[in-house]
Amino acid sequence: MPAPKKALRRSLTVTSAALTALALLSPAALAAPSPSASPSATPPASMSTVGGARLGKPGTQVDLAGGAPVLPKDVTARSWIVADAESGDVLAAHNAHWRLAPASTLKMLFADTLLPKWPKTTKRTVEVSDLAGVGAGSSLVGIKEKETYTVHDLWLGVFLRSGNDAVHVLSAMNDGVDKTVADMNAHADELQALDTTVVSPDGYDMPGQVSSAYDLTLFARSGLQKKDFREYASTVRAKFPGETTKNKKGKTSRGTFEIQNTNRLLAGDSDVGVYPGIAGVKNGNTTNAGATFTGVAERGGRVLLVTVMNPAKDEHNEVYKETARLFDWGFEAVGKVRPVGELVGPRSAAQASPSAGASGEAGGTGEGAGGTKPVAGAQTGGGAGGVGIAAGITAGVLVLLAGGAFLVNRKWPLPDLVRRRTRP
Secondary structure, rough: OOOOOOOOOOOOHHHHHHHHHHHHHOOHHHOOOOOOOOOOOOOOOOOOOOOOHHHOOOEEEEEEEOOOOOOOOOEEEEEEEEEEOOOOEEEEEEEEOOOOOOOOHHHHHHHHHHHHHOOOOOOEEOOOHHHEEEEEOOOOOOOOOOEEEEHHHHHHHHHHHHHHHHHHHHHHHOOOOHHHHHHHHHHHHHHOOOEHHHOOOOOOOOOOOEOOHHHHHHHHHHOOOHHHHHHHHOOEEEEEEEEEOOOOOOEEEEEEEEEEOOOHHHHOOEEEEOOOEEEEEEEEEEEHHHHHEEEEEEEEEEEEEEEEEOOOOOOOOHHHHHHHHHHHHHHOOOOOOOOOOOOOHHHHHHOOOOOOOOOOOOOHHHOOOOOOOOOOOHHHHHOEEEEEEEEOOOOOOOOEEEEEOOOOOOOOOOOOOOOOOOOO
């Protein structure tokens, strides 16, 4: 169903976000639940109805048909959603529009907003000012001042290590954090992600910074339209540039070090295996947000998106365990449940028209729809290229929108699915 119109278009800068934060200190605001409320806090009685009226209701929403499996009982997240990535059908949800702190899952919006701006080969020599404002305790990839990095390096740092330092360097390239925040808020509005307010581009805890399981799923779905986004989100490990050193003879050299994706359903861990068919997307964890995660996986020709926010159960890797259980349910439930809502398309989708081809790669270097090639085999070697990606998209699957290419109810290629070979 169409989204309600907003009274004001959100194009916030950090300054305006700070004013919002001050507003939160009013007596009325102090009486209301905040993003930092405990996991036992209850959701609002009514929430946004973007995507359908049932998604605005608190509690679990599911419509089981004959033969449908029951939902797993051991899912403790404050909010979650299971959706068909291609049709947009929401198969089940729990407090889908509850506005909560997003942590680094917000980097999906950051990437979807900025990825098209520069070719991968663009270089940046890091200045001291580029790293100003990186929050204490932030996750870092290890960027050093006065060293030069390619945009490809920086995006690997964002996706694999959730590096706030990489986010701030890319923000500096985009004329600063203030402009980047404004761009992200504008893009969220275009995607009809109306639960989201961006204050910091990296997802670091800030007063007033919120999103929802529904919005995070929209960000993932939009980002996955882009070939580069799919590549970075599915890369298990890569080489990252180290620090330049000089030997006794004055000769300089620069080595590399390996970074590994912190998405445990993609890379595995001691108590979590690689999920069959997993191909991304992004995880996060902060004091206010707890653990958050959005994942995409394919099985039997179906592609599902699952978002889980802040499990109450305090166990190691619990957010991934609950995500896996919801994936299992979703793949078994496809065709046996009636949708309880939908993932809406961008505002500009209403003006979409069929296109013979369009680029899905950041930097404008992707092949058009006519350049059909099979999905490449997955590789988990040490090179920075990461997982192989389809070089083109099947003809006719793209629709050209005012804001770019976006797939509505159509197929789009994921990387060949990452499967465990050796323990990372």
